[in-house]
Amino acid sequence: MKVLHVSALDMGGAATAAIRLHKGLLKAGIDSAFLTLRNCNRNIPNKYIYEPRPEEISLLKVLKKTLRVRLGMESPHSFYDAQDLAIKGEPTGAGFSFPETLEDITLHPAYKSAHLIHLHWVAGWLDYPSFFAKNTKPVVWTLHDLNPFSGGLHYALGTSITEMQMGHLIDNPQDRLQQAHNRNLTVKQQSLQDFRSLAVVSPSVWLQKQSAESLLFSRYENHHIPNGLDTELFKPYDRSVVRGLLGLADKKTLLFIADAIDSPLKGFRFFRDALLHVQNMCDYQLLVVGLDKSNALAGFNNVHHMGYVQDERLMAMIYNAADAFVLPSLMDNFPNTMLESIACGTPVIAFPTGGIPEAIRHGENGLICEKADAANLGSLLEAFYRGQWQFDREHIAEQAAKTYEDRTITTAYRKVYHAVMATV
Incomplete structure (x- = not known):
């Protein structure tokens, strides 16, 4: 069996999950390759970069385009400009992706040599109409947000x-966003109507349920397989030694991580406001990982900003240096950072968002707020620092290793692969 993982990005949370599975399959003796649009992460074996073929331009094409525009049959704007105009002025939250692109993954040699295609985060790259019309190979699709079965929103x-409403057509659409949603969901439905050999995987039960009830994926097998990680790397280390190596003081340490610290989805503003509850009761320091382009950390005198960290060994040290990892995400599926933290034995203090409560058991390996707001988070931080809960780091790490160790996750995916290949 030769598996091709298709991921638009080679960095970030979705890409990290895909890369870890890809490497796990290679360790298990499975022929696995990785196709991506990016070339940022060079630590990926059997990696291929997709390079679109330049469109041929002829005088005849130019004349046809000009005539269609003058007759009002076609927009003068480019393909992607026309898509942007469809939702112009509408709030799109974490982003909006259309199901049509100018790319054709099936032309790439890595696609042609594969026996099974494993899609990951492919928004803005996968062209639904052409891919599902041309593709003859079984497909496994791991969901990292709701976009694959939505009308465009993530x-x-x-x-x-x-x-x-995200996985369904909206009755009487009221604005341009809802109209585009209905139009795109119809395109996706038509593209998949004759395609049978697809299995859908969700890292969280929360996302699996939404996928299984969606217009697009309800007729396919929907599996739940959590993200995995290398528990030989993410494990407990001596905290005092790690703090010394990172140049941190030996005092209470809270950790916050986000690709972009000011991302509205990651909830840093709630964390900032919640710190008002504890700033006068204890001597603490903040450990922050991520880009701070908007200077969100200004005003903190007790912050150690590590910037953007890609090295996993350094990340394992960072988790071990913290007393708790604070995860106030307002929207999330099943974040890798959460698993990395508990694999290192560091408890997680989080909002009750997406699949997070599935992994974080209140009082055992972390704390879950009753509601996603600064007041609830501040109360938990205060109680945490007063010692209301005592966490056993070794026990937290042992339980995480049993559930999320990469070999366990790889075995689960191999079962799905064999099942979907039998449908061809």
């Missing part, structure tokens, strides 16, 4: 579309 937060 998450509903901050938009005119509710989370419950």
